[in-house]
């Protein structure tokens with residue numbers, strides 16, 4: 001081990017605190033000091049929406065570790081309310097403002113770790129600084145929002161931005177009894193998802209009386225006699241007692257830029273696979289850094305707690321001369337609101353399209369989270385994206401009430417191991433009736449995709465439904481067809497297929513569908529073996545309704 005080094009860490013939450021604790025476990029002799037400009041370190045940022053919503057009532061529960069604990073347990077000095085304002089790389093010193101004492105100090109380092117995180121985007125819109133407009137990043141932010149709700153007896157809120165934090169805030173403000181409107185600039189909620197999968201989110205929000213405005217960016221804010229008014233670009237005006245800004249975050253790169261460290265194409269700090277910056281004595285981790293997308297290989301900026309924690313630990317290993325390499329980030333994420341769980345891992349179709357990839361396909365399925373005969377089975381709507389040429393899994397998204405995150409975690413691990421859909425077919429997973437099915441949804445996703453990979457089934461595309469010159473055949477029972485037919489479809493139930501298939505034209509392409517895609521797959525196999533030119537519309541009517549929602553314009557894949 002190297003002899004006593006002075007290791008300074010900027011930022012003492014997810015990445016910084018993990019790095020500090022790991023460093024101590026590896027190097028008892030180092031002097032380790034954490035600086036954070038806030039009054040706390042190691043707090044649970046992810047718990048803040050639930051503190052606003054009163055689900056977490058005791059603020060102290062948000063403190064994972066305190067400066068005293070760092071001192072006693074790890075001999076790590078934590079200096080809160082100390083803002084690092086510059087890095088003097090030549091002198092190996094930090095310039096720091098002691099915010100309580102109001103004075104500037106300098107501290108020397110042998111090794112520096114930057115984990116300053118990311119700050120909420122606050123666009124320069126008219127009225128953005130009016131009282132009652134909040135972003136959520138710290139414990140004091142959440143305290144201010146709680147106090148505003150209580151002191152103003154707030155009845156309504158606008159959440160600007162329908163991403164993960166926006167969804168959590170919408171739910172938590174509803175918990176507090178506020179009427180919530182979500183305003184989202186994109187044409188879909190949760191822009192990290194593919195647009196048709198986001199349709200399930202839209203439905204859940206609107207059935208819980210959340211107003212949703214899509215495709216209409218906020219243009220500005222005004223003060224009225226009653227409170228705030230949020231104006232959108234289309235001219236809509238939404239009154240609100242408070243506004244939450246959740247339109248994304250930007251990496252905190254001020255220190256790095258000031259010190260001349262290399263910045264990546266995403267605008268975050270460039271690091272190598274050991275989290276080392278362009279200065280060999282400076283490491284950087286967490287929301288402030290650019291990493292490699294594990295699936296596409298592209299540089300990316302993925303502000304999530306898991307990667308920040310793992311990077312902090314890995315940087316400590318590297319600083320202590322252990323041989324380590326960060327694999328990259330897949331964007332594995334989960335979010336829950338109004339009883340719905342939304343989870344994803346790897347690449348979306350939208351992302352692949354934007355990168356110009358064409359060698360992929362997607363399947364959909366809607367299995368129960370456990371055996372259908374066991375009470376309480378609820379569907380998981382799952383989309384699996386895979387490479388057409390070799391079946392490598394590229395990404396998955398799932399929405400449902402239970403068991404969603406477990407399936408995405410399994411697929412996430414499969415992606416990390418470079419697995420194919422055929423590996424999912426063979427995956428051996430826990431099963432008892434109350435937990436899963438003998439063919440788990442993960443297995444089924446592999447089987448459905450495996451059918452495509454092996455050429456047993458050709459897929460049709462829902463986006464082309466209205467323009468394709470094909471015959472659409474619904475193979476559900478007549479009563480099901482009558483209840484909700486797809487326009488211009490004819491009905492030939494699977495149960496009558498063997499008797500009546502010769503009624504179908506042989507000189508026309510036929511697209512089959514049913515409720516979820518399973519009966520139409522059976523019909524496809526039958527018809528194909530009788531010489532018909534058939535394709536399956538994946539995911540059935542559930543996915544039709546996601547592409548063509550009732551009373552709203554069709555979904556568009558950007």
Ligand code: FAD
Pocket residue numbers: 010011012013014015016035036037038045046047048049082083084085115116117118136137138165252255285286287288303304305306308
């Ligand atoms: P942070 O944890 O943000 O820590 C950075 C620290 O550095 C801050 O305390 C800051 O004050 C300090 N700092 C910055 N600049 C300086 C300076 N110049 N001098 C001194 N100190 C400085 N992720 C998930 O994976 N799941 C979730 O459910 C989830 N929910 C979230 C909910 C909310 C409301 C928020 C805000 C984030 C959420 N995240 C979630 C994201 C997650 O919290 C971050 O990815 C993670 O905390 C990043 O860790 P970090 O160490 O890079 O930065």
